[in-house]
Amino acid sequence: MLFGVCRGPTYEMAKSSLNAMRDDVDGIELRLDFFAEINLGKLKDLLKNWNKKVLLTFRKTSQGGGFSGSFQEQEEIWKKLAQLKVDFVDLEYDAPESLYDLVRKIFSCAEVISSYHNFEKTPVHLTEILQCMKLHRADIYKIATMARSSLDALRMLEWVKESSQQKENVIGICMGDEGRITRILSPIVGSYLNYVSLEGDAAPGQLCLQDLLAIYRYREINQKTKVFGVIGYPVEASLGPSFHNPEMARCNRNGVYVKIPIKKEQLQELFQYIYKLRFFTGLSVTMPLKEDVLACLDSIDPEAKGIGAVNTVVFENGKSIGYNTDGKGAVGALEEKITLAGKNIVVIGSGGSAKAIAFALIRKNAQVTILNRTEAKALDLARRFGCKGGSLSMLRDLYLVGYDVLINTTPDPMPFTQENICEGCIAMDIKTFPEMSLFLQKAREKNCTLIFGRDMFYYQALEQQALWFRLKNQLSLSSESSEDSILKS
Secondary structure, X not given: OEEEEEOOOOHHHHHHHHHHHOOOOOEEEEEHHHOOOOOHHHHHHHHOOOOOEEEEEOOEHHHOOOEOOOHHHXXXXXXXXXXXXXXXXXEEOOOOHHHHHHHXXXXXXXXXXXXXXXXXXXXXXXXXXXXXXXXXXXOEEEEEEEOOOHHHHHHHHHHHHHXXXXXOOEEEEEXXXXXXXXXXXXXXXXXXXXXXXXXXXXXXXXXXXXXXXXXXXXXXXXXXXXXXXXXXXXXXXXXXXXXXXXXXXXXXXXXXXXXXXXXXXXXXXXXXXXXXXXXXXXXXXXXXXXXHHHHHOOEEOXXXXXXXXXXXXXXXXXXXXXXXXXXXXXXHHXXXXXXXXXXXXXXXXXXXXXXXXXXXXHHOOOEEEEEEOOHHHHHHHHHHHOOEEEXXXXXXXXXXXXXXXXXXXOOOOOOOOHHHOOOOOEEEEOOOOOOOOHHHHHHHHOOXXXXXXXXXXXXHHHHHHHHHOOOHHHOOOOOXXXXXXXXXX
């Protein structure tokens, strides 16, 4: 069930929130601890036309609430609220047993939620916390903790899944930006309730109602939904959710795509959780993990192995397979503007994306030169791929001769001077944010044809979905022999 969170603080604002969420939620949580006043008449008026479920919460500040009074004062307010007909009441896990007894008595038809909040971290032993919470008899137990990394969120999802399979009525939520996946994926793991607010500001990391429903298609998520995500650090600017989720909706594919910020040192543990959870079908891999992820995989597609970088992972039969669609994405975007065979193309950078793009361009019979600040890295790639390479200073010489395409694969917004951009060439920056990089701004001043990161992203993302959903008729993946024809040992 999805509950909209209403914090008031005025009854006029509360009524507006209820009306705005009415058609999209299963119930409303009234956070009365944040209301400016507790007025029984106004509360009855607020709820008189509300025909969905109601949850009352009056939480103390020690548990993240807005009420700073004593438990005795809290009891008096609950007595005042007894005239309201509600479906759920929420009490702090450390409230005295007398308060639990009182609430169970005066709200005899309501289910009691016992809540534990930790705004500092996600404790390791969540099951032990649940056992302590059971000292108070409740119908549902809620654990909400702060995620310090995506690993915390995955651990919470694992705990909820295991608990719900054991017929426990639990709610498990991680707060903070890195805990958002616990809110999006809650129907898959069997969390009893989920919470959302109109503007996404009721709790740290909470999504707004529009994003949860429109971007992540929350109402369509079920226990058969395939989960995909982008891993890297940072991933906040990733276009993945805004492309993959609508594309899966358009094609009637039961999947959801989320952001999973992960650092290099967390990769191995990430894969351990993915294997335990069993609902992940694929990953996108972005900077800086495209090369580091190789060590985590069970097998690697020959083309990705030849490139030495992976941007796509498929999970199948308990195993992981790595692919690379970056090169195909770049080729797709470039071929809208130019025929690649025989063209002189300069690739700036030596990371995973640069490798994939150079590899794909050489297969298209382009004349590729790889340049990098660290010349040795560029020369190493050039030897592997059988093309030219050198330091960034070499761009001046190439400018004097002339080239057709200049591609920046580095995070640097302007790794070279404007005077070395050829007038009227094609200029491509693979970054998606900001869309108009400083490089592209300078290239536009020299009458260049611009290709944005989103253009490449579109084509490589289509290839990713073809891999994830095994759409063989859409795949244009390499064979064993293609690696040998390009790579030089």
